[in-house]
Amino acid sequence: MALAIFLFTYIFIAGARLPFIKLDRPGGALLGATLMVVAGAVTPAEVFGHSADRGQQAIDMDTIVLLLGMMLLAVYLAQANFFRAAGAKALKVAHTPRLLLVAVTFVSAFLSAFLVNDTVCLFLTPLVLVVVEDARLPPVPYLLAVCMGSNSGSVATFTGNPQNMLIQGASGLGYARFAAYMALPAVLSTLIVAVALLYLFRKELPSTRFETHPPPLEVDRRLLALGLGSLLGVVVAFFAGLPMSWSALAGGVLVMSLSGHEPREALERVDWVLLLFFASLFVVVHGVHKAGWAEEIRHVFSPLMAGPPWRETLGFAGLTLVASNLFSNVPFVMLARAWVPSMQEPELAWHVLALGSTLAGNLTLVGSVANLIVFEAARGKVRMGFMDYLRVGVPVTLISFAVGLGVLLAEHALF
Numbered sequence: 001m002a003l004a005i006f007l008f009t010y011i012f013i014a015g016a017r018l019p020f021i022k023l024d025r026p027g028g029a030l031l032g033a034t035l036m037v038v039a040g041a042v043t044p045a046e047v048f049g050h051s052a053d054r055g056q057q058a059i060d061m062d063t064i065v066l067l068l069g070m071m072l073l074a075v076y077l078a079q080a081n082f083f084r085a086a087g088a089k090a091l092k093v094a095h096t097p098r099l100l101l102v103a104v105t106f107v108s109a110f111l112s113a114f115l116v117n118d119t120v121c122l123f124l125t126p127l128v129l130v131v132v133e134d135a136r137l138p139p140v141p142y143l144l145a146v147c148m149g150s151n152s153g154s155v156a157t158f159t160g161n162p163q164n165m166l167i168q169g170a171s172g173l174g175y176a177r178f179a180a181y182m183a184l185p186a187v188l189s190t191l192i193v194a195v196a197l198l199y200l201f202r203k204e205l206p207s208t209r210f211e212t213h214p215p216p217l218e219v220d221r222r223l224l225a226l227g228l229g230s231l232l233g234v235v236v237a238f239f240a241g242l243p244m245s246w247s248a249l250a251g252g253v254l255v256m257s258l259s260g261h262e263p264r265e266a267l268e269r270v271d272w273v274l275l276l277f278f279a280s281l282f283v284v285v286h287g288v289h290k291a292g293w294a295e296e297i298r299h300v301f302s303p304l305m306a307g308p309p310w311r312e313t314l315g316f317a318g319l320t321l322v323a324s325n326l327f328s329n330v331p332f333v334m335l336a337r338a339w340v341p342s343m344q345e346p347e348l349a350w351h352v353l354a355l356g357s358t359l360a361g362n363l364t365l366v367g368s369v370a371n372l373i374v375f376e377a378a379r380g381k382v383r384m385g386f387m388d389y390l391r392v393g394v395p396v397t398l399i400s401f402a403v404g405l406g407v408l409l410a411e412h413a414l415f
Helices: 002-013 025-038 061-079 082-093 097-114 117-134 139-156 162-171 175-200 221-239 244-258 263-269 272-290 293-305 309-326 329-336 346-362 369-377 386-414
Strands: none
Touching (some): 002 272, 025 272, 061 117, 061 162, 061 221, 061 244, 061 272, 082 097, 097 117, 117 139, 117 369, 139 175, 162 329, 162 346, 221 244, 309 329, 309 346, 346 386
16 A cells, blocks of 8 residues: 555656646645555654654654755845845856856855755846846856756755755764765766856857846845854854754754844745655655565665675666656655665765765756756746757766766775
8 A cells, every 4th residue: 555655646746747636746745645644554653753763753854954944044045135146246257158157057056065956046046037138148058057056066965955965864974074075076067067058058158248237236234144154153063063953943043033034024935835745755755664665666676786886886876866867856865765774885875875866856857846946937938848958968967977976986995
């Protein structure tokens, strides 16, 4: 029964539609979680975490709290106009279309390394649309720079994207150690994105200089200083090894308390639907694990990972890249995180899982929520088809993934 509910839920997670049920991804996940409890595959006590045994707790509250804290920080930074200010700063040094493309890619990547990439895309996309329209530039390469740069940059840390947060909760790895291994793959992946976009859109990008006239920008300096100071404090707490979830939430609540603004507006801008989506998925995947189907799924793919450590790693890397697009990266990571501890080189496997599940988002239009956010925000101005995106996504993803994987293997061999 648990497997049947999981497969039924996956129909909606994959973005498919049924003629008799109108549900999106969050709605489908919530339905799946409810069916798991009604069918007895998961008990209400497991959903609410009443057991002291974490293995009997369906929802990983550390991940939910970490995501909430980072979202809250991002919302207050957006209220202070931080994202628009960062974009405007990039424009000051970019007076040619090609340099602007590189600047957008790296700004999106850098911000996504510390803040959730979906949030960064949500706030950067409107600014980029205004700039390219003012400069009369083709919007598609710059929108791709936002989402692909965001995906690549978010590889670097646990707080870059939701799937890395899941890995942090399951692996127990320290923030600093994880970032030390993942920083170089993230930088090289971002560089590959920029170079690939410059090459693929070389005919659409003129070499002439331009001047843009974005709308006047008013920055709330006090709120900006408070938000950046709190973010810096949170990152320091991460590196110091303090609990990441409560460090992030403490930073967000500190800004909320000292901002001088009514908190309702900020709280309403938190993506509660995404948090509900995650909580529901936790329940669905817990039911699959409890019924033993997660191990059965692993046995199906075990021939790909049989043999010495290097073969196991390469097989797991390929499986992660493909499955993250077939099953969506977050559900796959929820399943695969139970497999990693028993692998021959668990720490390397955690890094490979983070790299593959994140860079897989650059492969297809629906491979990452960040991609959907960007092109939904540009609806009416840009039409991006699945095959149009795939033309760019395939070379970018395969090259960046191969390079990133090579770097990870070299780092683990040397250090």
